[in-house]
Amino acid sequence: MASTTVTGAIGTITAKALTASLTGTASKIYDGTTTATLTAGNLDLAGVLGTEAVSLTPVTAGTYDTKTVGTGKVVTVTGLTLTGTDAANYTLASTTITGTIGTITAKALTASLTGTASKVYDGTGGATLAAGNYSLAGVIGTDNVTLTPLTAGTYDTKTVGTGKTVTVTGLTLTGTDAANYTLASSTITGTIGTITAKALIASLTGTASKIYDGTTTATLTTGNFGLTGVLGTEAVSLTPVTAGTYDTKT
DSSP states (O other), X not given: OOOSOOOOSOOOOOOEEEEEEEOSOEEEEOOSSOEEEOOGGGEEXXXXXXXXXXXXXXXXXXXXXXXXXXXXXXXXXXXXOEESXXXXXXXXXXXXXXXXXXXXXXXXXXXXXXXXEEEEOOSSOEEEOOGGGEEEEOOOTTOOOEEOOOOEEEXXXXXXXXXXXXXXOOOOEESTTGGGEEESOSOEEEEEEEEEOOOOEEEEOSOOOOOOOSSOEEEOOGGGEEEEOOOTTOOOOOOOOOEEEOSSOO
């Protein structure tokens, strides 16, 4: 009787296509590049049958669509492959995948005061600053970002001195790349202040008179002295002097 079972090498089993995707969040602080750092948790693989041993070969790097700060940025990963004892039974629908999982946050810059902010005493705590009094650390490469110029600050006290603390508030960034940065603090201080003494002018007024006594000694009173340049009602006067000298004794 002829066999009821027949065989022939006519069979073909093709690999099952799996779909890789990106999930979660790939975030970094702005560094001027489009490089994205990924973890195993950012990769997902759909379509594996049961408990078969197949997974994506680990990939740690991808590419953001742009280098600039933002959320929901498109991240692209290329060159994906499968690994595992059952990997030969599968293929990837695409070895390149994209996903809107990217976040780039602004890089913090540190502003500081440098040089000297000096003035002649004027009775106020106002400090005048120039562009050269500011420094900005942390800018990447040739990125276009600077401090918005501020010309006014505040001394710790209004009095004469050196190494005085100057405070500037309300600092902001400007430039075409400014959106990729933030200031660690918009208020900064520095011991760059110098206030020098204000020059006053003393003068003689009224009359200094005496009966001839054969000497050039002149007797003066407080009313014989004038002092100009004192600010407002500030308490400053000439130390009393009661004697002067005539040009001749006659």
